[in-house]
Amino acid sequence: MIEVRFHGRGGQGSVMASRIMANAYVRIGQYGASFPMFGFERRGAPVTAFGRFDAQPIRERTQIYNPHIVVVLDPSQRYFENVYKGLRSEATLVLNADSAFTQKPHQNLKTAGIVNADQISLEEVGRALPNTCMLGAFAATTGLLPLEPLTEALGDYFQGSRLEANIRCLRRGYEETEVTYF
Amino acid sequence: MTSKQQDQVMVITGNAAAAYGAMLCSPDVVATYPITPQTEIIEKLFEFSASGELDAEMVPVEGENSAMNVVTASAMAGGRVFTATSSWGLAFMYDAMLAASGTRAPVVMVNVNRETPGIIAVSSGQQDMISTRDSGWISLIAESCQEILDQVIMAYRLAEDYDIQVPVMVNYDGFYLSYMAERVEVPPLKVVTDFLSVLKDQPQRQVLLPGKPFGCGSHGILQGYVELRHKHVQAMERAKEKFDAIDKELENHFGRSYGGQIEEYRTKDADIVLVASGSMCGTIKTVIDRRRDEGLRCGLVRLRMYRPFPWERLVQVLKGKKGIGVVDRSVGFGLQGGPIYVEVSSLSAKFGDIPIMSFIDGIANTDVTADHCEQMIDQVLAAAQGEEYPELTWVCLENGQE
Numbered sequence: 001m002i003e004v005r006f007h008g009r010g011g012q013g014s015v016m017a018s019r020i021m022a023n024a025y026v027r028i029g030q031y032g033a034s035f036p037m038f039g040f041e042r043r044g045a046p047v048t049a050f051g052r053f054d055a056q057p058i059r060e061r062t063q064i065y066n067p068h069i070v071v072v073l074d075p076s077q078r079y080f081e082n083v084y085k086g087l088r089s090e091a092t093l094v095l096n097a098d099s100a101f102t103q104k105p106h107q108n109l110k111t112a113g114i115v116n117a118d119q120i121s122l123e124e125v126g127r128a129l130p131n132t133c134m135l136g137a138f139a140a141t142t143g144l145l146p147l148e149p150l151t152e153a154l155g156d157y158f159q160g161s162r163l164e165a166n167i168r169c170l171r172r173g174y175e176e177t178e179v180t181y182f
Numbered sequence: 183m184t185s186k187q188q189d190q191v192m193v194i195t196g197n198a199a200a201a202y203g204a205m206l207c208s209p210d211v212v213a214t215y216p217i218t219p220q221t222e223i224i225e226k227l228f229e230f231s232a233s234g235e236l237d238a239e240m241v242p243v244e245g246e247n248s249a250m251n252v253v254t255a256s257a258m259a260g261g262r263v264f265t266a267t268s269s270w271g272l273a274f275m276y277d278a279m280l281a282a283s284g285t286r287a288p289v290v291m292v293n294v295n296r297e298t299p300g301i302i303a304v305s306s307g308q309q310d311m312i313s314t315r316d317s318g319w320i321s322l323i324a325e326s327c328q329e330i331l332d333q334v335i336m337a338y339r340l341a342e343d344y345d346i347q348v349p350v351m352v353n354y355d356g357f358y359l360s361y362m363a364e365r366v367e368v369p370p371l372k373v374v375t376d377f378l379s380v381l382k383d384q385p386q387r388q389v390l391l392p393g394k395p396f397g398c399g400s401h402g403i404l405q406g407y408v409e410l411r412h413k414h415v416q417a418m419e420r421a422k423e424k425f426d427a428i429d430k431e432l433e434n435h436f437g438r439s440y441g442g443q444i445e446e447y448r449t450k451d452a453d454i455v456l457v458a459s460g461s462m463c464g465t466i467k468t469v470i471d472r473r474r475d476e477g478l479r480c481g482l483v484r485l486r487m488y489r490p491f492p493w494e495r496l497v498q499v500l501k502g503k504k505g506i507g508v509v510d511r512s513v514g515f516g517l518q519g520g521p522i523y524v525e526v527s528s529l530s531a532k533f534g535d536i537p538i539m540s541f542i543d544g545i546a547n548t549d550v551t552a553d554h555c556e557q558m559i560d561q562v563l564a565a566a567q568g569e570e571y572p573e574l575t576w577v578c579l580e581n582g583q584e
Contacts, residue, residue, distance in 0.1 A: 015361070019195075022193050022364065022365075023193040031364070031365055032193065032364065033362060034363050035357070035361050035363070036361055037357070041218070057365075058364065059465065059467050059468050060465050060552070061359070061362070061550075063549045063551075065551070156193070
């Protein structure tokens with residue numbers, strides 16, 4: 001089972017990103033379960049979402065304390081301690097940022113994929129909504145999911161021109177991610 | 183995405199699963215008021231109504247008390263009804279809930295479990311369900327998004343059954359399940375309609391219509407009252423075996439079943455058994471599997487029915503065990519343990535003098551972690567081996583979470 005933790009802020013689409021990922025896993029015949037944890041719903045407040053993905057049905061209903069992968073949608077959290085809390089060894093980071101790391105942010109990290117998802121979504125959607133771009137970055141960094149089921153999954157959440165814009169975000173996230181191996 | 187019998191496979195939340203379950207049962211009247219973490223159910227149902235998938239009278243009321251009065255009156259007039267609420271909303275409709283059960287109106291309601299008023303906590307906990315214990319409602323508890331959908335459908339078979347005619351509340355953990363998105367098989371309308379069609383073959387229940395007045399259980403003193411209460415209590419007793427039977431039928435129609443009143447998970451040869459309910463049971467099962475691999479004979483009894491309390495089946499499954507731990511996601515004010523613990527321990531004269539421990543965990547969104555489950559199993563094991571043990575342990579307090 002792969003355990004993924006998403007860190008973002010209310011309004012960035014972290015919860016939807018975790019759901020689209022679960023949707024994509026089900027589309028390839030596997031299982032996915034995701035749920036967010038937040039207090040009162042408000043834009044800008046920190047949001048954590050948890051995703052579990054496996055070939056077997058997922059029974060765990062707890063938060064994730066030892067993630068294999070962290071997806072950070074909020075650039076301001078790249079140096080937050082709790083983002084890296086409990087990371088497994090050889091873990092992966094997928095980060096929305098406009099600059100690379102000058103040094104490894106956590107000893108357990110082996111791989112980091114960085115993409116400027118705010119900029120890409122500004123160009124494609126017209127607003128800084130990094131979530132679908134980060135799904136492309138996840139696919140590029142981890143190699144765990146092909147783009148096809150992710151693209152299909154987007155159709156359950158967007159329609160029309162919004163769908164097309166988000167498909168472009170997903171593809172650009174996939175193509176423009178720079179992966180570093182520590 | 184499709185699977186067996188043309189089910190549509192979707193990745194949806196517990197709330198969406200509840201809305202699909204209700205929509206597929208084709209209710210005549212839906213009256214609801216939004217509240218976190220239930221709001222998504224209403225949003226979904228109004229979407230279904232707008233798209234034409236749901237042909238129901240949608241009543242957007244000004245509060246939960248009115249919601250319950252609208253669905254009760256509609257059910258008494260012969261309609262199939264649905265409403266959903268949580269916590270504050272449940273408290274606000276309490277008197278109307280009593281009227282619904284007193285008049286034996288077959289209302290189906292989803293209650294998304296959340297902590298109750300007092301300490302403002304937008305978080306999970308079964309205290310709201312516990313506080314309606316003696317409302318005369320049948321109360322069910324689901325573990326997964328799939329089970330939420332299935333239980334809403336089963337709730338109609340139970341509520342509207344001619345031999346039962348008692349309102350049913352389907353409970354599931356707010357936040358942990360309400361917003362959990364996972365794989366759900368949504369059955370075709372025809373399969374659900376077939377499953378519910380037995381209700382049509384039963385005698386028509388009495389309906390209260392304009393211009394045709396009659397007494398319908400709302401008034402009674404002395405013997406009249408006693409008789410109505412006695413009938414209601416008897417109907418609740420019948421609901422237990424009926425729920426087992428409906429669960430078996432579900433398997434024939436949907437290819438899924440859950441064990442009826444209780445799910446017995448690896449209990450047959452178990453020495454140590456946890457009794458729990460709701461979403462935490464999934465995690466407990468993974469821990470039980472791990473401990474089984476290490477040679478510990480442990481199991482889980484998952485309560486799927488809170489009212490009527492399935493004591494006969496509990497006695498049957500707990501007899502001969504060496505230690506029991508009961509996990510409550512609520513507190514028992516003035517009780518010597520969690521509310522469900524107190525009920526299970528009251529059966530000890532029937533299943534034998536063995537250590538029974540009360541664990542309180544998961545209140546106010548505290549996470550029932552795999553580690554907590556390990557601790558509970560270890561403590562019950564120690565008690566079963568003769569060590570002294572506390573009757574009540576606040577697991578979520580001892581493992582303080584931020």
